[in-house]
Amino acid sequence: MKKIVIIGGGIAGLEVSRLLLQEGFPVTLIEKSSHLGGNIRNYAYLFPDFTPSEEILKNYTSLPGNADLQLLLNTEIEKIDFSSRPYTLFSNDGIAISADSIIIATGYQIFDARLKEEFGYGIYDGVITSVEMEKMIREQHIVTPYGKAPRRIAFIHCVGSRDAKVGNTYCSRLCCITAIKQAIETKKLLPQAEIFCFYIDLRMYGLTFEELYLNAQKEYNIQFVRGRLSETSEMIDKRLIIKAEDTLIGRPLKMMTDMLVLMVGMEASNFSKQFAYHNGLEIGEHGFFKPLNQFNARGKSQKEGIYFAGTSIGPMSVAETIEHAQATALSTISYLKGKEN
Amino acid sequence: MIRDPNFQYPFLIGTIFLFAYLIIRVILWYIKLSKYDKLRFIHFWKTKSVWAAIRDSVADGLLHLSIFKKNPLLGYMHMSLAFGWFLLIVMGHLEVIADRHSLNFPFYYAVFYRYYQPHPDFAGAKVFGAVMDFLLLIILSGVALAIIKRIRKQIFGMKRTTRLKTFDKIALASLWLIFPLRLLAESLSAAYYHNGSFMSNTLGEWFIQNVRVSAIYDLSWWLYSCSLGFFFIALPFSRYMHIPTEIVFIFLRHAGIMPKKYWNSYAQIQMYSCSRCGICLDACQLYEAGVSNVQSVYFLQFIRNNENVDKSLFGCIICGRCQEACPVHINLNDLRTALRIKASKPLTFSYEYTQKALQQKAGIIYFAGCMTHLTPQIKFSMRRIFDFLGDNVWFMDKDKSICCGAPLMLAGQYDSASQLIQKNTELIMASGAKTLILSCPICYKAFREDYVLPGISIKFHAVYLNEMIRQGRLPKINLGFKTIYHDPCALGRGSKIYDQPRYVIDSYSQRIRLKKEKAEALCCGAGLGAINLPIEAKNKVTFEAMSYFARFKPNALITACPLCKKTFARDRRIPVLDIAELTARAIDEYVNEQKKTVRETRLIES
Missing domain, CATH: 1.10.1060.10 (Alpha-helical ferredoxin)
Structure with a gap:
């Protein structure tokens, strides 16, 4: 029987595992942390319809019990030997695993907002990331670091995305719509709060995203300012002063706010970068794995039997990740049956 | 046997043209100097600096010692050509003086001495002959190296050599030909009269046996004269104009x-x-x-x-x-x-905002500058340090800040920059402060070079911190990590401050010494000077510099410039700290230890 190893236990890795197991292939699933799910656990509700993320994860709850699944938690792959078939994977605790096919579903990591030092993350307590905001939304309790309900909150789009100064020139695609989602959720929890979104332009690419954006303005009175943040400073009472430029009016803008939410972008995981470096798989200019082409082989690598699933190749939404994982699963099955290489 | 007395004309025309051109040029340059520079230059001749200028002219113009220090082989090439030729001219004239016991001879006589004097029989003629041959040999070795450098620059340890223009090519070709042609002409003379020395006589013997010397004798002297003439006429329009100009430059610099x-x-x-x-x-x-x-x-x-x-x-x-x-x-x-x-065309921006700036009285001023505002951790650390020292410091650009003017100056906007400089000067002078502290070396350089602030000591934060450590007002404490110090361009090469930041870092950490540091320090890739440099090129510079640092495996890269910090930080391989942050950490560590000691003492006492 052919052996398949899936690296990464996020939704991409889980979806590929589910489909391969369903087709009767035994699967080894490797996850570096102690639990499955990956980055989706950072989000309580998903855009555009506020579906709880637990509902997505529910689809995979029966997986660990499957007899054909070998699940290796707390395991990291350090090196893959591509010189002979089947390939051999070496983990950090010295285990060697052989595989006829490997699916790389190592996902993304969020941009380290401290690198955008002028925004004040890690320096001023009132500055948080979208991941921390999501946690507050999950707990239905949004408070400033000094325990008060914020009266004004500013969401900053494109933090670590489309910004050559931090080395990321690409768009992370999801931050715009996530900001709108979080702004609406915040408004629902704090109807009295004033909410501002600072954007470069709004990339409402999904079928229903535009409606959500209009709703945010009409029903939730969320204000959108076109312009990037330039710098944050703090007052003695810990409130924040932000400086930006309103590029529609063409004037600099200065505003006081209780809380600043940085919509952190998606970056190739450190693992992806190091993994590619040590193992000779090609990465693209933005640090993500580079698929064979951008059209009909988005899940294939340059090496035979090695596939990619999900955000290891670039920013994707939950829905896109699952679709990509399904496509990769199909490619893998075809390959293992000898119908495709 | 003097058959054709006309071959010296190409040389004569070339020389007269060159000297006429140079005299006019130098006069024009002098006229266009400012009034004060003219006064400086006139006064200069009464000072001892003249000797320094002469020394430098010999050392750099003739001996090329500066190139020698950087690249011995390249230095030898330049030295053999310049100094060798110089000695050849001097010795040539001495030879003629020795021969004729008089100074009364046309100046080209020495250049073509072997032609005009077939039978040198004065005392020491043989010694002069040997010296002249030896000097020519040295120059020829330089020419050979120059040709090799054009073909294989790697031999010189150089990765790149310059591209040439048409006039450069003419001048270069004539220069390369002058000395082989001189050797040819002198050897042919030696073939007839045996009036040469070890090299020309030997070659002469060979010519007499293998070549019909009489057929090419005159031609060889014509060619030699022409190569000199061509070179002198091409010189002002080629890179060799640097030879006379450099001497002028050295004298003006010393003035x-x-x-x-x-x-x-x-x-x-x-x-x-x-x-x-x-x-x-x-x-x-x-x-x-x-x-x-x-x-x-x-x-x-x-x-x-x-x-x-x-x-x-x-x-x-x-x-x-x-x-x-x-x-x-x-x-x-x-x-x-x-x-x-x-x-640059001047901007028409009004700079009205500068009128809103706040005024305050203070003994010490701290000016953060825009880049420190964009790296608030440094601003924070400075405040922590000032609090610890208990100094009364006016944070001048905390709010409603005015730019120091450096970015505008580097973008060629002199008038705009001057407006900001004027406003800042007013604010600083009205504050009554004695010290101005800066945490951005770009600001520091601007304040030092473009501002006139009488009675105010302008200090870079690392210099101030070093003073405070020396005075014992800041603690010395080992934070236990290995660091690398990166010299910011504006601080190191720009302001020649190399040691004080190192003393501060050494007080807090174990600093790794680098080969590429101080004046040879690498650039971070993001200086304000780069107005239209593609981001890819900047990133490449940053990446290469960081790769160099990463080889030493430090725990932190310490710099003293907010722009360097921001630039290096995005590489993510090594944590980057400003020297102020390092100092603030040391203060925190020290305060914590003090508290611990107090607690322990209390425990023992109770």
Whole structure:
């Protein structure tokens, strides 16, 4: 029987595992942390319809019990030997695993907002990331670091995305719509709060995203300012002063706010970068794995039997990740049956 | 046997043209100097600096010691040509004087001495002959090296050599031909009269046996004279103009004439002093990053040839590595800034906002500058340090800040920058402060060079911190990590502050010494000078510099410039800290230890 190893236990890795197991292939699933799910656990509700993320994860709850699944938690792959078939994977605790096919579903990591030092993350307590905001939304309790309900909150789009100064020139695609989602959720929890979104332009690419954006303005009175943040400073009472430029009016803008939410972008995981470096798989200019082409082989690598699933190749939404994982699963099955290489 | 007395004319015409041209040129340059510079130059002749200028003229103009120090083989090449030729001329004239016991002979006589004097039989003639042959041999070895350098520059340890223009090619070809042709002509003379020495006589013997000497004898002297004539006529229009100009430059420099923010005749003299040796090419980090038209040697060449300089003018980071490497000591950074000012249209912005600035009285002023505002951790650390010291400090640009003017100056906006400089000067002078502290070296350089602040000591934060440590007002404490110090361009090469930041870092950590540091420190890739440099090139410079640091496996990279910090931080391989942050950490550590000690003492007492 052919052996398949899936690296990464996020939704991409889980979806590929589910489909391969369903087709009767035994699967080894490797996850570096102690639990499955990956980055989706950072989000309580998903855009555009506020579906709880637990509902997505529910689809995979029966997986660990499957007899054909070998699940290796707390395991990291350090090196893959591509010189002979089947390939051999070496983990950090010295285990060697052989595989006829490997699916790389190592996902993304969020941009380290401290690198955008002028925004004040890690320096001023009132500055948080979208991941921390999501946690507050999950707990239905949004408070400033000094325990008060914020009266004004500013969401900053494109933090670590489309910004050559931090080395990321690409768009992370999801931050715009996530900001709108979080702004609406915040408004629902704090109807009295004033909410501002600072954007470069709004990339409402999904079928229903535009409606959500209009709703945010009409029903939730969320204000959108076109312009990037330039710098944050703090007052003695810990409130924040932000400086930006309103590029529609063409004037600099200065505003006081209780809380600043940085919509952190998606970056190739450190693992992806190091993994590619040590193992000779090609990465693209933005640090993500580079698929064979951008059209009909988005899940294939340059090496035979090695596939990619999900955000290891670039920013994707939950829905896109699952679709990509399904496509990769199909490619893998075809390959293992000898119908495709 | 003197058959054809006319062959000296090409040489004569060339020499007269060259000297006439140079005299007019130097007079024009002098006239265009400012009134004060003229006074400086006149006064200079009464000072001891004249001797220094003469020494430098010999050391750099003839011996090329500066090149020698950087690259011995290249230095030998330049030295053998310049100093060898110089000695050949001097010895040639001494030889004629010794022969004729008189100074009364045409100046070209010594140049073609072997032609005019077939039978030198004065006392010491043989010694002179041997010396002249030896000098010619030395020069020929230099020519051979020059040819090899054009073909295989790697032998010289150089990655790159300069590209040539048409006039350069004519001048280069004539220069290379002068000495072989002289050898040929003198050897043919020796063939007839045996009036040469070890080299020309030997070659003469060979010629007499193998060649019909009478057929080519006159021709050889004609060719020698022509090569000299061509070289002298091509010289003012080629890079060899640097030979006379460099001497002028050395004298003006020693007269204390300083580069200005506008393009004047001193700038022009510096431009012509460039010998295009190409040493700046290897110093430029942008070359590795795929940018090959902004380097100083090309930039100066473009201006001389009146070509479009937009790219090379505004595509340079102005890190100053080339200036540091330049064996002629040309003020390349200032030349570029002056030209940027000349090439830029003034902005029409009103700078009304400066009128809202806040005024305060204080003993010490802290000016953070825009880049420190964009790296608030540094601002925070400075405040922590001032709090610890308990000094009364006015944080001048905490709110409603005015720019120091450096970015505008580097973009060529002299008038705009001057408005900001004026307003800041007013605020500082009205505060009654004695000390101005800066945490951004770009601001520091601007305050030192472009401001007039009588009675106020302008201090960079690292210098201030060092003083405080020396006075015992700041603790010395080992934080237990290995660091690397990166010299920011504006602080190191720009302001010559190398040691004080190192003392501060050594007080808190174990510093790793590097080969590429101090004047040879790498640029971070993001200097304010780079107005139209592609981001890819900047990133490449950053990446290469960081790769160099990463090899030493430090726990932290310490710098003293917010812009360097921001630039290096995004590479993510090594944590980057400003020297103020390091100091603030040391203070925190010290305070914590003090508290612990107090607690322990109390425990023991109770």
